[in-house]
Every structure is written in structure tokens, then in C-alpha cells.
Amino acid sequence: MSTTRPDPLHPDPLHKLRAYFAGFPLLWPLVGLAALLLFNVVYHPGFLALEVRDGHLYGTPVDLLHQGAKGILLAIGMTLVIASGGIDLSVGSVMALAGAAAALLAKRADLPLVAVIVLPLLLAAIAGLWNGLLVTRIGIQPIIATLVLMTSGRGLAMLLTGGQNPAFDRSGFIFLGNGHLLGLPFTIYLVAAALTTAGLLLRRTALGLFLESTGDNERASRASGVDARLVKTAVYVVSGVCAGLAGLVATSNIKQADPIRTGEMMELDAIFAVVVGGTALTGGRFTLAGSVVGALLIQTLTQTMFYLGVPPPIAPVPKAIIVLAVCLLQSAGFRRDVVGLVKRPIRR
């Protein structure tokens, strides 16, 4: 039924290209990831090696997923926020906040594990709700609305821990970030679960449609009976919860809270992941898969830096270059120029 007749209204040179991009938005992020992996394999043939060590699958690919888990979780939430036409700068701070709360709760043996996990997530959800309400009710631009929590969130986290980095020894909670299940790190299952939930919710219900319509044209969506405000508020809550989960993973992973460093700059990585993944900052169409690839791309980059022995502070440079490159490739203007260069000779 979806016959792709040549478009009579738009046989412009770029249409095919654009159609192709629409058809397969994952192209560029995947190319980037592949290239990076290839580069590594060339330098260290063992890069992709996998082996089984005391019952665990072991190797860099596993690490990429395990270490990338935080990034992916954030990217999921960020994708939705960006799809709604917004942005969430507070995820890093929310990570720290949830992490701090979790660590403090984990120290108290009398609390059930459920509480240690759920309460921080609740806190994160409230943080997200706060952002959402600032955006939808008071009508503050998302950047600023979330900037508020970004600046003060870490402060609150430090307030919770009194500026300390409380360490804990709560096997159940530690499992979250370090445990293994069927030979794979538990975090991978966590991410998989989060992804499937998000995927199902967005594609098997109309939520995805409502989200994309809201991001693409809020007024029109409202005039068509979509409760745009609710949609927008919801995405910030989701983003908050994702950040909270990431915070739990990070905290459990090092068996201590670190209000200052947990999630430092992660909000930017998350945004990069989403944009590199092919979701436009202008909102509307989004691709979760793309964001995941984007997150993995950035994690691979980090790993590569470790391998090459590049001091961490220099790592941002290639990051910036890759992101700009991908964005330029996705910018119509840039492609217009490129195509222009290619076409000029042919033009009669």
C-alpha cells in the first residue's frame, strides 16, 4: 500500500536523499560507530575479543555496554524530552541527587532493598515533575527551567550527604551496578528492560504519535485534541526517572556516593548521544535506537581514549568533532552546499 511512486510535487534533487535519510536515519551514527570500532581493532586486534572468565562473558564489548549503561539510560529520557521540543540539562545533577539518596539509604541496614531503590527513583521523578511543571505551567524555556535544577541539584545532593562521599556495603544494591546474570553484567539487562519498556510504550500505544506530534507542532496537536501539556510534563518525569536509575547504577558501581562527580557533564553526553543518533533538537521525529547507538558511540570514544593512553581531559576534542560532523551531515543547508558543489558541473 505504501507504494513509493516518484513524487510529482517534489522531484527536487535532494528528495531521494532525504527520503533515504527518512527511511534509514540510523545510517550516519552506525557508520560512525563502525568506523570507530574498526579503528580500534586495527590498533589493538584484541579490542573486540570476548572470553569467558569464571562464568562471566568478559571483554571490551561487554564493558562498552556495561559502562555505556548510564549514558544509554540518560539518552532514553533525553530523547523523549528533545522529541517534545525541549531539553533537560538537569539529568547530571539528578543522577548525583538520586545516587546520594541511595547511598544514605543503603547505609541503613534496617531499610528493605526495595526502599533503597524506589525512594531515590521517586525523588528523581519528583525532580523531573518539577522541571515539567516549570516548563508547562509557568512557561519557562526548557533550557533555563532545567538549568535551575542543574545548578542547585548538586547542591542539594551535597546537602544530603553533608559534603561527604558516603560509602556503603549493601550486597543487594551493589549487585545493581556490579552483579552478573547468566554471564552478563546486570546493567545490560537493566538497559534492555528500560529500552523495551520505552519502545513498547511509545510504539505499541499512541504515546509515540502524541509525543512526535507535540514536538512537531504543539498548537496543531492541541487543536487536534492531544493533551500536549500532559505529554510534555510526562517526558520530563520519564527523563528524571531515567537519570535517577543512571545515578543508582553509577553509585552502586563504585560502592559510594559522589555528589560532586556523579554525572558530571553527563547531561551534555546524553544530548550529544541523542543528536548524533539522529533526533533533531527542534523536536518531533525521534529514534530511540539512534540515541542508543549515539550513546554507545560516545562510550566507545571514551574507551578508545583509555586504550590510546590519552589523558581524559583531552577526550572532549574528538567528541566535539564527531558531533559537529554528524550534525553538519544532518543539516539540510550543509547538504545543499555539498550537493551544489557536486551538481554545478552537470547543470546546463
Place this chain on the structure above:
Amino acid sequence: MTRVLLELRDIVKTFGSVKALDRASLTLRAGEIHALMGENGAGKSTLIKVLTGVHAPDAGTIVLDGKPIAPRSPREAEQAGISTVYQEVNLIPTLSIADNLLLGRQPTRLGWIRRRELVRRAEAAVARLGLEIDVTRAVGACPLAIQQMVAIARALDIRARVLVLDEPTSSLDEREVASLFELLRRLRAEGLAIVLVTHFLDQVYAVSDRITVLRNGAFVGEHETSELPRRRLIEAMLGRDFGDEADARPAAAAAATGKRLLEARGIGRRGLLSPIDLALSEGEIVGLAGLLGAGRTETARLLFGLEAADSGAITIGGQAAVLRSPRDAMGKGLAFCSEDRRAEGILPHLSVRENLILAMQAGRGPWRLLPRREQDALVDHYIRALGIKAPSPEAPIHTLSGGNQQKVLLARALATQPKILLLDEPTRGIDVGAKLEIERLVRSLRERGMSVLFISSDLDELVRTCGRVAVLRDRRKVGELAGDDVRPDKILSVIAHEHDAA
């Protein structure tokens, strides 16, 4: 006759695949008011934009005072003496009137703006239009009419020889229009050549000396206004003798038969619409006539809950209804097509399918997603029923022509199976063919017992389509015509004058 001042000859301009201008021409003489006429999409605005350097023409020549010119930016055009007032007032709301008037031309000494001189010149400029306003006020804080005047004042402030007015009256009321025309006549006397682009025939005949008609981007003809009867003008614009269909009313004329579906008593909102009564019956098409800004759109928006009414009551199917949001309205069986397709209609980057099912899905709620097969079937049905031309249901809607976008929006509304359909300018800015198709469709809806509120600026269209026409002026209802009274001249007279309001 006075000498030719400006001549655009055989201008061609294409956007991607669309040929917006195809050998369009326009000849201007000093000291005349020249109406540039044509249906929407005839290329009027494009021609203006070429003249003022916004677009560069692909072919054709522009000759000013015998010298060929090729303005590459509005600024260059202004320097050549061609200045423009655009349809949507183009001023910076956050800047003061003075700043707007002299933006980029501020009097400076050694690079520093001379504040006092600036204000002085600004006051002089507005005084020339007989305006008494504080030029240090922010434009955004002024009423539209004033903004319009400021825009004109700005256009004149540079020793303009050609003044282009693109739909200048669309947001003005009678008095303001009158004073604007007064001003234009004065400027004509000063030897200015004025191009007037407007939809309102009566205004054309009121003020213009000469008319040039464009159709589908091409030059159709130039006439002395006094020697061109309205009917001939309209035919020239539409490019066909629509007599038969134009006057075909009988079918639609049939007055209300079925029972009352919707009844609004004294609904209004301060600053938006003074309380009006309106009733819709089963199988009835009621027109809303009036100039832009007369309150037609506002009426529809109040009925659909896009604006909350602060007075009056609405009963639907007999029982009272509170409409706080479109969701409420849709729940009560209403559907709405906005006049502003871009801002409030399409989701540009989503597919035809998604655009089409959105409202219906919103009605079903998020959890009961319509299965894809049914979606496709539905979309297929409407594509055929409305003759929507789209490369594929999955094509982003922004790749469709205006008319087809409009049809998709209609389909979106229809897909919710409404009892009451509110259509705001459903045929604006689309080609004549699509226009007539949509009118036909609307008429067919009434046969199915749906009741339609039909808003249009095109009187003939109202006449062709509606059984009853309510007329609005200055945000209040000034009359209602039914049966044989539904004639363009009658409607016009009600719009125009106080007394013979029905």
C-alpha cells in the same frame, strides 16, 4: 497618461519544482494606485518579493526610470526607492516605534546614534500620516492598526518613489481602512506609484486607478479599474466562466430541516468577541461572513474550546456543554479545521497517515492505538474519497501542495466522525480546482446530516455553499441572512453598512 516609472517584464521564478512565477509582468506609472489582483497562489506575493529583492528572479527584467535594476536585498530595493509594507506587519515588537522607523538608518555622529534627532525624525515621519503617538513606545504595545501605520511611515521615510502594500487592510477596521485610503490618495497626489495587493474587491474599486491580474504566476491583463466590471475581474482571476457553478445555490440553499444540534447563547470573551448567538441544525451549512478580524475565527475558536468563553452558554444536542479545551469539544462531537494551516493545522514532518489519524486517535486515547492495518485502510479511504494527491501515505505532509494539505486536515476532522464541523477558511490559499472540490465535499457532508459552520472571506463561495449566513463586524454579530437573501451584494451591504442589517 503619466510616464512609466517601473516595469517588471516576464519575471520567472521557480522554487524547487514549483513554478511560482511564469512570465509575470507589471507596469507602474508615477502617481497611480495600481491594484495587483489574483487568486491565492497566483504569484502576487512572489512578484512583490522579487521586486523588493527578497527573491532573485530566474529570468525577466526590472526597469526603474529606464534603468534596469536587480535589488539583491530589501535594503537595496529601499535604496533604489522601492519600499514595501508586508502582509503580516513586519516590525520588531520589542523595539520602540522610533527605532523601528529608522532601523539601519539612524542618524549618527561618529557612529553614535543621535537619540534626540532620532526621536525628532520619527515624530516627523508619523506626523506625516497625521498620527499622534509617543514614538518611544514599544511597537508590541500598540494596536495592529497603529503598527500598520508605523510600517507605512517607515516605508515612506526613505524617499520612496514606489510604495508596495501587500494586504494592508487585512487587519484594519472600516475607519482605519478609510483613513489609510485617504493617505494613499494623498501620496498619489505627491506623485508616488503605489502597488496595492488585496483580496477585497470593493476596496480595489474604491481606491485603485488600474488593475493588473495574475493567474498561476502569469500575466493575464492590465485594465483601467473604471472599465473593468467586477464579474469580468473575478473571471479573469479564476480564469474561467464559473457562472453556472457560482450561482448554483438551490441544493445548498435548502434551509434548516433537521433538529437543532448546537445552540450558543451570548457566548463571548472580553477583548476577543462581544457576546453573540449562533445556532446550527442537522444537515445545515451556516456561513460566517465578515472582514478579517471581524470575529469569525474567534467565534469558531470559542465554540471549539480553543479559547475559553467568559460569557454565555452552549447547548449541544439539547444539553448544556462546557468546552474548556478542544478535547471537551471533540467529546461532544465537534471537529475543527483551523484557518492557519501552518501554525495550527499540519504536523509538517509527520506523514500524511499520522496527520490524518491524529485527531481520531486522540479521541481514542493513548492506550487504544488503532491497529496499523485499520489505519492504512482509513487513510486509503480518505485519500480516495477526497482525491488527495500524495506520493505515498508515508510522505511527510510538508511535501504536499497547500490544497492537498488542506484536504488531509479535512480528512483529519472527518475521521473523528463529528456531528458538527467547524471550517475556518478551508479554501484559503489553495488553487481553484481544489477549492471547488472542497466546496463540493462540504455540500455532500450536509446531505449526510452533518452540520457545518463555514467561514470564508470569499462571498461567492459562501453563497455557493451556505443555507444561512451570519455576518460579523467589529467582533460582533451584525446580521443574519437566509434563503434568497443569501447573495453577495446583500452580504456585502450588511458587512459595509449599519442600517439594513437583517
Place this chain on the structure above:
Amino acid sequence: MRALYTALFLTAAVVACKKTDNKESGKESGKPDPASGTSGTSGTSGTKQLTVGFAQVGAESAWRTAETGSIRAEAEKRKVNLKFSDAQGKQENQITAVRGFIAQGVDAIILAPVVETGWEPVLLEAKQAKIPVVLVDRGIKTSDETLYATLIASDFVAEGKMAAEWMAKKLNGKAAVVELQGTPGSAPAIDRKKGFEEGIKANPNMKIIASQSGDFRRSNGKEVMEALLKKHGKEITAVYAHNDDMALGAIQAIEESGAKPGTDVIVVSVDGVKDAFTAMVEGKLSASVECNPLLGPMAFDAVEKAVAGQTLPKRQVVEDKLFDTTNAKDVIATRQY
């Protein structure tokens, strides 16, 4: 509006000038100034209450927190009015804090410089205001030693040496070492690296096969170690971490790789925080060179001497001991941090 507001500010300034001037003149004459709650700079013995500003780097590690705690406790004990400022690891903030202390007319300043350079202007200011500055735990690079009263810190180079020698003895002179460096450019990172390299010179079979910055952070230590384990695999026989946090991270990574820290891979680190001792008792961490953060007593001795106008040795070294699995058990109970 704007004029009004600038005017307001100027008046404020003028008023302020007067106020401070006579206050400061009062100060010169040595009589206590009740307003500022500080005693004159002539307060020799601890009889009059001292006001001391402490510009701390931040609270990034357990070690740091222990140091802060020690100084706060000591101030408490000596009835010193302590002005504490946490710079969240930013030099800009630390400088602002120090200048703030000066403006406040404190009697002395304790400064834990986050980096080695960039202190001359602000210390010059302190000197001109006749406020002695005691540097703790990290030194600064300067051509003018009179800018500070004394530096109280461990000898990071010696720490590195100690670690190296212990490792050499343990692995009898043969090791493939992974070094986890601290924050690039920070004094401890530079010196502990230097010291360790000197320490292993004697044994040609001890090689540093990889040296990466873990930024003094547990999470980075873990991530870097994981990457290096993939890269070098079983080749690695020892890890030298510039602080305990990174070592603990590395230990986690080693365990996840299936190896046994302490036996398969020897892990040696610096600082000796409580967690490190626990790890040593468990046998996972092999040794840790204590870098004593309890500088409170020494610092305030120095402060009081400096305020009393006595000249101090420019460098006061804090004695560090090395602990390993053998003696960790005995002292763990007594550790305060």
C-alpha cells in the same frame, strides 16, 4: 533608574571607605576591634581569640574530608574562630575566598592550594595586609618564599619511593606495573610519579607498562583499569595508584576480570584511608603509604607562631608510614579516617 542605582553604589563605597579606614587604623594601634570580632595582629599568646580563614579545595575524597575534620576539630579545641571555605575544586573560588579572608581582616590564613601555580598575586595581597599564610598538604611554585609562612605537607616524592621499594621487595625486583595517576598537573600526581620512578630505577626488571590518569576518582580508576586489563591482560603483575580511591576502583576491576587482587596482581597505593585498611585486612590491597591528613595540630601551632611574629621553617614534613597486609590489622581499629 540606572543613575539612581550607580549613585547608591558610590555612596555605599564612600561610607565603606570611611568605616574601614578608621577601623583599620584602630587595628594598627593594636587595640581589639569589637566590630570585626577579631583581635589585633599583636595578639601574641592564644589568650585573645584568633580568627583564622581556611581555604579548602573541596570535599572530593575521604582524605580531604578527614583533613577538613582535623582542622575544624583543632580550631574547636583551641577556641579559634575558624572561617571555612570550600572551593569545590576550583582555584578561582579559592582565590576569591582568600581575598575575602583578607578583606575580613583575619589573623591568619590556612590554604590548601588546589594547584601549584597562580598564587603569587593573592599571596602578595595577604603579605601586604600582614596576614601570615600557612600552606597545608600541597606546595606552590613561587620565586618569592616570603609569600607564605610555612608549608606543612607530606613528601609526595618520598611516598612514591616508599611504594616502589616495598613493591620491589615484595615482587623481588620483577614487575610489570600499571600506574594510575592522579589529576594531571596536581602536585601529588607529579611527585608520586617521580618518586615511584626513582624508586624502581634500581631494579631493571620493574617496568611501568601503562600510566594513565584516573583523576583521583574511584569510578575513573575502575574504568581505566578495566580498559588496561583488556589491553594488557595477564601481563600486568602490579598496580601503583596515586591514591586509595583509584586503587579501590582498580581492585573492583581486577576482581571482575577474574584475577585475584593481592595475589595475581599486587596493588599498592598512597593515602591510607580507612577503606584502604579494610581492603588490606581483606588482603585485596597489598600496601598503602599513609599520607597523614590530620594536619590540624601542626597547622595551628604554625598559625600561632606566625601570628606571634616568629619565623618558621619554610617546609615542615609530615612523617608518613607504610602499612601493608601484615600490620594493617593491628592499627585499623585506631584509624580515625
Place this chain on the structure above:
Amino acid sequence: MSRLSFAATAVVLVLLFGTASWLYPGFLSARVIANLFGDNAALGIAAIGMTFVILSGGIDLSVGAVLAFTSTLVALLVTRHAVPPLLAIALGLAIGAAFGAVMGAMIHRYELPPFLVTLAGMFFARGMAFVLSLESLGISHPFYRSAATFGIPLSAKATLNAPALIFLVLFAAASCLLHATRFGRDVYAVGGHEPSARLLGVAVGKTKIAVYALSGTCSALAGVVATLRMGSGNPAQGTGFELDAIACVVIGGTLLSGGVGSLAGTLNGVLIFGTIQIALVFDGRLNSWWARIVVGALLLLFIVFQKLLARAASRRA
């Protein structure tokens, strides 16, 4: 409306300063005021550039990184390569301007979101700063030694030091540029409504690029000021600086939507920011995280206040 929100910030500043003076003896002193300008010179200078960008409807996240880069570059050139300081500074400023211009060009030409481009710019500049040097570099050069001691005495004990003076001079110059030149008006116009600005003959592209170039220069100058203040170049400094700058601008009553705001407001914002910091030092008991919380709260306060004002205004119109 901008007037009102400006008044509000002024009031808050006075209240803050007043309370601090009342709470902490010796707070209301020439020295503290001098410090207020001296210690926040870098922030203030960056905020000035940021004001132009935000007024034009954009945003610049790269300021902190550019600051770090420039300070490191200058230090490196002077210490390692014996380049005369003034030359090194000029070079640094030039690079800052060029960097900003390139970002502006990308934003304008390829319609990339400013947020994203400057974010990438921030990562890039930060990384490059560390490429220049991993560690903070001390500058020992007579010029810098004299710069460190240079200043205009306000009273016996208080002097406006070089950074403070640079800040004040730049502020004056920028105010003239913004409020009394065509360029300034164009900035407001572009931020007020870009399409209209274009039709009214404003060279939108040029203006935008110029604005980002200006911001880049300011950030670079902030970096230079940092070297003057510390006599060193530190690639690690100024993290999160951009957000402080934005906060100052917003607190100062400039709308992020562009077109509305003033430099005087930004000055208020900076001074409020600085007052909070010094107050915390004077108190010496509160922990530093309160600074973050308070700033966040203030940010919120002002945004909400402006929103309410805007609503009131729209009702009137």
C-alpha cells in the same frame, strides 16, 4: 517591562548587600566592593558577551572553555616561548574572536541550533586547553608582576585592581556599543523578531556572526584577566562558568527569548552572584553547596518574576 525587572534585580542586590553588611562586620567596606569587581571581573566580562548573544536570541556555552584555553595559551606563549605578553594577549583575543565567528557562521549558514554548536565549541576549546598543557602554568614575567600590583586605590586598604578596571572599562564600552550604535539596535532587532529584522534591511547574518565573535572575544579577554589575577594559566579553570554567566544575564532581567534586556541588568546579576559568594566566605560556617542552591533559587525567582511581568504586559496590550 525590562525596566521593572531591572529595578527588581537592583533592589535584590541592595537587599542582599545590605543584609550581608548587617550580618557580617567589615562587609560593608571599600575593600569588599573592590573585591566584588576584582574577583568577578572574568565572570562579568564573559557575561557581557553572553548578554549580546542572548539579546540576539542565541546562547553561547563555550565561554568557560574559551576562557581556560586563552589563559593557558597566553601562559604557554609567555613562559615557554618567550613571547612578549601584550603580543600573546593580542593573539589570544584574536583566536577567541575567530573561534566565536566560526561558531556564529555555522549557526547562521547551516541553521544549526546555537545551543548545540556552542556546546561542541565548549568541548573542543576545553580539550584544546589541555592539549596545550595538562597542568597550570605559572607566568613569571615583569609585566605580570607589575600588573599584579597595579591598581587604583579606593582607600587606604582597598584598590581596584587591573581585572576590576578592565571589567569596568569594558562594561562602559559595551554599554555604548549596545545602546548607542546601529549595531546595538540590530542586535535587539535580530533577537526581537529575526524575519522582520531581515525584511527591515538588517544584515542578520553579519549581526549574528559579529555577536558570537564578540562573545568569543569577551571570553578570551576573561581568560586574559584570569591570567592577570592569578599570574598563571590554568586549563582546568572555568568549568561550569558558562552557566554562571547565563545565570547572571538572566538574573539581570534579560529574556532568553532575546530582544529584551540590558547590560546594566547583567552587571546587577554579576554583583548579586559575587555578593553571595563573598557573603559565604565571610560567614565561614555555611558550606559552599549553599552557593549553588541559593543561585538556583534566585535564578528561579527572577525567571518566574519576569514571566509574571510578561503576562501582565500581554494582558494590557
